[in-house]
Amino acid sequence: MTDPVLIATDVSLTLGGRAILDRVDLAARPGELVALCGPNGAGKTTLLRVLAGELTPSTGSVALTGRPLDEWKLRDLARMRAVLPQQTTIEFAFMAREVVALGLHARVDDIDEAHVVADALAATESTHFADRLYARLSGGEAGRVNLSRVLAQGATVLLLDEPTAALDIRHQALTMATARRLADEGCAVIAVLHDLNLAAAYTDRIVLMHAGRVRADAPPDVALDPDLITKIYEHPISVIPHPLRGGVLVITDATPHAESSR
Amino acid sequence: MTRRATGGPPGARRVPLRALLPVLGLAIVMVAMWSVTTGALAAPLHQVLDVLAVRAHLSRVNLDPIVATTVMDIRLPRIAMGLLVGASLGLCGAAMQGVFRNPLADPGLIGVSAGAGLGAVASIVLGIDVFGRTTIAIAAFAGALLISSVVYQLSRAHGRTKVVALLLTGIAVNAVVTAGIAYLIFRANDAQLRSVTFWQLGSLATTKWSDVRLVLPFAAVGIIAIPRFAKSLDAMALGEREARHVGVDPDAVRRRLLALCAMVTGAAVALVGIVAFVGLVVPHLVRLVAGPAHRSVLWGSVFGGALLVSSADLAARKLVAPQELPLGVITALVGGVFFLYLLRRTVLRADAT
Numbered sequence: 268m269t270d271p272v273l274i275a276t277d278v279s280l281t282l283g284g285r286a287i288l289d290r291v292d293l294a295a296r297p298g299e300l301v302a303l304c305g306p307n308g309a310g311k312t313t314l315l316r317v318l319a320g321e322l323t324p325s326t327g328s329v330a331l332t333g334r335p336l337d338e339w340k341l342r343d344l345a346r347m348r349a350v351l352p353q354q355t356t357i358e359f360a361f362m363a364r365e366v367v368a369l370g371l372h373a374r375v376d377d378i379d380e381a382h383v384v385a386d387a388l389a390a391t392e393s394t395h396f397a398d399r400l401y402a403r404l405s406g407g408e409a410g411r412v413n414l415s416r417v418l419a420q421g422a423t424v425l426l427l428d429e430p431t432a433a434l435d436i437r438h439q440a441l442t443m444a445t446a447r448r449l450a451d452e453g454c455a456v457i458a459v460l461h462d463l464n465l466a467a468a469y470t471d472r473i474v475l476m477h478a479g480r481v482r483a484d485a486p487p488d489v490a491l492d493p494d495l496i497t498k499i500y501e502h503p504i505s506v507i508p509h510p511l512r513g514g515v516l517v518i519t520d521a522t523p524h525a526e527s528s529r
Numbered sequence: 530m531t532r533r534a535t536g537g538p539p540g541a542r543r544v545p546l547r548a549l550l551p552v553l554g555l556a557i558v559m560v561a562m563w564s565v566t567t568g569a570l571a572a573p574l575h576q577v578l579d580v581l582a583v584r585a586h587l588s589r590v591n592l593d594p595i596v597a598t599t600v601m602d603i604r605l606p607r608i609a610m611g612l613l614v615g616a617s618l619g620l621c622g623a624a625m626q627g628v629f630r631n632p633l634a635d636p637g638l639i640g641v642s643a644g645a646g647l648g649a650v651a652s653i654v655l656g657i658d659v660f661g662r663t664t665i666a667i668a669a670f671a672g673a674l675l676i677s678s679v680v681y682q683l684s685r686a687h688g689r690t691k692v693v694a695l696l697l698t699g700i701a702v703n704a705v706v707t708a709g710i711a712y713l714i715f716r717a718n719d720a721q722l723r724s725v726t727f728w729q730l731g732s733l734a735t736t737k738w739s740d741v742r743l744v745l746p747f748a749a750v751g752i753i754a755i756p757r758f759a760k761s762l763d764a765m766a767l768g769e770r771e772a773r774h775v776g777v778d779p780d781a782v783r784r785r786l787l788a789l790c791a792m793v794t795g796a797a798v799a800l801v802g803i804v805a806f807v808g809l810v811v812p813h814l815v816r817l818v819a820g821p822a823h824r825s826v827l828w829g830s831v832f833g834g835a836l837l838v839s840s841a842d843l844a845a846r847k848l849v850a851p852q853e854l855p856l857g858v859i860t861a862l863v864g865g866v867f868f869l870y871l872l873r874r875t876v877l878r879a880d881a882t
Contacts, residue, residue, distance in 0.1 A: 321770060345776030352770055358630040359766050359821035372764045373776030420775065 271296050272455045273348075273424055278317055278327035280479075287313045288324065289479040295457050297423065300450040302466035302487075303459045305476035306500050311459045312353065312428055314476065318457065319350045319426050331424065345373035348424035349417040353432065355409070357401050363412045364388065364397040370419035378421070387419040388412075390445050392438065406433040414442060418449075425449060427458040431465060443469040463517040467491060467509075475499065488515050543820040546828055553832035557612065557839060564843045565604045569851055572596050572604075602738070610736040610800070611839040613748040615807060617797040619834020621790040622808025623815070623826045624755050627762035628786050629692055632816075635808040636794040638699045639787060640676035643706040645798045646729065647713075648672020653724045654713040665728065666743065666799040673795030676706055681787055690783060692769075731802035731857030733842050740800050751793035752831055758782055759823035766821070804857050806864025807834055813871060837863075 271294035280288040288310050295301050303311045316322045318329055320336040329336045331347060339347075349370070357366060367384045388394045391411040396404060401412060410433050417425065427446065431439040439462070447469050450456045460466045466473050466487060473490035475483040477499040483490040493506045496517070503520040510516070566572050572580075580600045582588035618636075625634040636642065651657070652668035660667050684690050684698040714725060764777040772779045798804065815829030841859040848854055 319774065321773065341773055341778050342776040345774060350770075350774040352768075352774075355767055355771055357766055357768070358632065359816065361766065361821050365820075365822065366767075369764055369767055370775060372760060 269296050269298065273318060273329070273331050273457070275314070275318060275329045276327055278314070278324045278329065280313060280317060280322060281325045286479050288317065290327070291476075291479070291481055293318070293457075293474060293481070293484070295424070295455040297453045297455050298450055299472065300446055300456045300458070300470045302470040302473045303457060303476065304461070304463060304466055304473055304490075305482075308478075309476040309499075310479040311476055315350075315426050315428050315457065315459055319348070320344060321350075342373050345420065345422070346375070347422055348426065349420035349422035351414055351417045351425070351427040351430055353428045355413050361401050362398055363393060363401050363404060363408075366401050366412055367393075367397075367415045367419050370416035374421055376421065383419050383421070384415075387415040390418055391415045392441060407435060407438060410434060411438060411442075414445070418445070423454050425454055425456045425458075427456065429459050429461065431460065431462060439465060463491060463496070463504075467515050467517060491515055491517060544818050546819060546825045549815075549819050549825070549829055550832055553829070553836055557832065557836050560836065560839045560843055561608050561612075564608050564839065564846075565600060567843075568599070568604065568846065570595065570599050572600055576600075606738045606741050607733045607736045607842065608839060609741045610733050610744065611842045612835040613741065613744050614733075614797040614801050614804060615811075615834035615836065615838025616831045617744075617748045617751055617793045617834070618804060618807040618838070619811040619830035619832075620751055620755055620827060621794045622810075622834070623812035623823070623830035624758070624762070624786050624790055625808065626812050627758075627765065627823055627826070628783050629696065630766060630768075631692075631696075632813060633809070634696075636677075636790050637703075637808075638696060639791065640680040640699055640702050640706065641673045641791050641794045642798060642803055643703045643710070644676025645669040645673040645795055646710050646803065647676065647706050649728050649799070649802070650710050650713045650725050653728070654717045654721050656721075663739075663743070666740075669728075669799035670795045673799065674791055676702060677787065677791040677795075681784075690780060727855070728802040729857070730855030731798075731804040731860070732845075732853075732855050733801055734853055736801070744796050744800055747793050747796035751789055755786065755789055755793075756824065756827045756831075758786055759827055762823040762827075766823075802857060804838060805861040806868065807837055807860055810864040810867055811837055813868075 273295045275291060275293040278288055278291045279286065291314060293314070303314060305311055313322065317324050320329070320339065323337065331339065364384060367387050368380065370387070371380055371383065385394070388397050391414050393408065393411045393415055396408055401409060404412065410430070414430055430442050430446065434442060443465050446456050446458055470487060472485065473483065473487050474481055475490055475495070482499060483492070483495060491506050493504055497504045505518045506515050507518065508515060562574060565577050566574055576593070576596050577600050579588065579590050580592055580597045583590065583592055584601060622635045625636055625638065626632050628634070629638070648668035648671050649665050652665050657668065658664045680695070680699050680702045681690070683702065684695040686694070714722065717725060761777045761782045764775050765772045765779050765782065767775070769779050794808070811833040812826055812830045815826050815833050819825035819829050838860065841863065842856050845854040845856045845859050
């Protein structure tokens, strides 16, 4: 097995006296697609931001290719890793295509920029609205444009915060397939996902978080233990073998049971 | 997803910079030619060319000394100053809007104008004239740098500057400085009041070559240095976090651009007074025509600002001839009315969607 490219060691983050992250360990290897799952407020996005170098942990450290994040220059970091935030507000009337081209900022490799942008747009099926104004796109379309921007950055470590949010079923699948392909090509991809079935279908590993802690870090069929996820999501959840392919299928009940909520 | 955009064409019609700049350049040349030939003393273009040729030692024709003086010592420095001031204000307006990710920003927000005003008014009312005629300019420049750095320092926390903090600090400091100016005006005598009012209205009427020489280095530094930040400003349009993700440090860009703009606009307003709305309106217009990429917006605003101020100065001279309107009156009137139109359009469009 290859060495991890991104390693978080014993990371804790306390904000306003509250532990947002509590002694988290996480590693991602080239070729791996890792899902960060867990209920709202579990610390997924905070962990992603720590991994991105946006937030400095109170204790513990994050290293990219063996070097602590705070020793990296922003520009070098941008060549190595790309980040997809949950949402991006853009002032000024940029076209979708121009937004994607902003991802090229730190690139110094010899590339045909128009070609890279076109490929990145095609990968998210965004080509047909490439010349529309970003501000006029729907939430899902804007999400795909931002994913294209991240792809255009040409990084080998990708941190995606809810890349499938606001997407329809087809484009959720397309986005996950793109993440899978990038991992298969040697990228290390960490994605915050709410849909456990998407996580089960596409990822190599699920890191389940709850109250700032990692509660499971294992392949989907192991991590998605029905008792564990019922407990941390405070909602009855069943896990069955997928009827059409290998792997598991997560089924949630329609109404939460009062007695299981505590 | 929340997204917003202000201004800009609905589709994707964009005039490329290589087409925009020659057109603006040509318009500037035409305005300058009109401006140099017209006035109380008509100086036909061939006479102007003779004057230039003789001064450049290319010709030895006999000149009408009055025409020669009028062209060389009154009209040309005035035109040159209009171009420099316009380019400076347009460029810095564009840079500030990029830095603040806000199409309503201009150098006034960080206290440059108020600071320059305080310096100028203080030197007039307190009767400070240690540097002779340029004392007002030097005091205004010092005031611009001082107040904008106060705004910047007060808005910093933990080595970072939040845009909102900077804007609000700017508003607060502007209020305090305006109070200071008002107090000085209250204490002024009639002659001083007249000088203060004249400075505040902005005018190119008394420009001399020595004034142009004072402003030129600052404008040149701005025009050389500021457009280099175009790509960083584009990345910053994505937001603070996203700018960092693609390798741009927004704090560093902001720090440098604020310092450059305080210097460049400080020098411009110091010598000609407040020329309102140029920095706000010109980048807007350029964005409408050429799109929001900062290479276009910054360069377009250099040329557009120069064109607007030289045209406004021509109008200031012509509209009520033989008297002259203050330049700031024209730019504020044209700029303000146009800006209202833009705002109404944006508001109406936002309602429609």
